[in-house]
Amino acid sequence: MTAPVLLFFVLAALSVVFSLAVVFQRNPVHSAMALVVTLFLVAILFLTLDAPMVGILQILVYAGAIMVLFLFVIMLLNPEALERRRALWWGLGSIAGLLLVFEFADFLSDIPRQAAQGAAVGEGFGGPEQLAQSLFHDFVLPFEVASVLLLVAIVGAVVLAKREG
Amino acid sequence: MVPLDYYLFLSGVLFAIGVVGVVIRRNLIVILMSIELMLNAVNLTFIAFARSLGSMEGQVIVFFVMTVAAAEAVIGLAIIISIFRHRQTLDPQEMQLLRW
Known part of the structure; x- marks a missing residue:
């Protein structure tokens, strides 16, 4: 396994873990913090895809401006600390998520291999x-x-x- | 170089996590954050295809998606603030005045 692939897997695993934390943390402030980390990791993924400008914009605009706005609103409203968990919606949501993942996996397996190699890009x-x-x-x-x-x-x-x- | 479909699968997984968040969470702010997560997954797809096709268009589209996401977050949070003022709750289940 070459270094870029290894880097990709590390970033991918971390971003999945932190985006799961966004969804499953019951405290909105913790969710927001996990979302900041996820956005940073996605920005690094942008850098690995030769998109430095968009990656930096992602950190400035998303992780900077938008997340500060979210935190301000959470602070301003100060909602009752933790929400209750409802089994029905948890079941439905998990099923929907799994179905989507299988759908994407099925769709992706049809992509021809030569399309996966990537074009040569200039300086x-x-x-x-x-x-x-x-x-x-x-x-x-x-x-x-x-x-x-x-x-x-x-x-x-x-x-x-x-x-x- | 990392194959394109790795990136596509990662963004599919992130998108699905965002969908799960929208369905199971009962807090409007977290639902909005899950929508941001979904938008980000789509951005990752755009960037991966831009790299794979060697064209800048995908990156420009991501720029516009970020603009729209910023506008959406601002308006969404403003709506949340005004709802909270009226009803003192962030639970979408409580907002059922028009429900049948």
Whole structure:
């Protein structure tokens, strides 16, 4: 087993463990912390896939900004400490998850092997320059739409969270 | 190099864990976190395919997915705050005013 494959398996195992912790921790703060770790691990996986810019954005935006927002809301609301476990929903959820995994496994076994090898990529693939080239040439309109979306989200959040009266 | 289907299987597993979280958790904030987990699994698929095909488009799409995820988290948390103000609970089972 070569070093990249070994690294992948370590990262994959850790990210599965921590995402299970997100779901099965009963305290929302612990869930949030496990989610931060999962996002970091996925960012490292992005780095192994020659996507350094997206990996860094993942850490800045997800693990930084969004998770701080989550923690702030948990702190602000301070919900009653632990939720009860309900056997029916646990059963249904576990069955749904297992079915999905088997579905994906079945689907993935059809992928031809030569598609799995990966194309040769040039110098600077996934760096800021190439990302910006693609973003501002082929995706200018979606980029502008995304900025409008963010503006709408800001206005909406302020209106929704504003105290009435 | 790590084969593409390893990454695809990992993101499938992460997505399934997110689905399980949405189904079994009874806390709106954790449900929103599970949705973030699912979005992240999809991002991993995009990045893996971008590397496999040697094209930047997948990475640009991930950039947009992150934008949408940020907007979704902000709006979702604002809705959660205003629901909590009215009902003093985060349990979606308690919010059944329109239930048949």
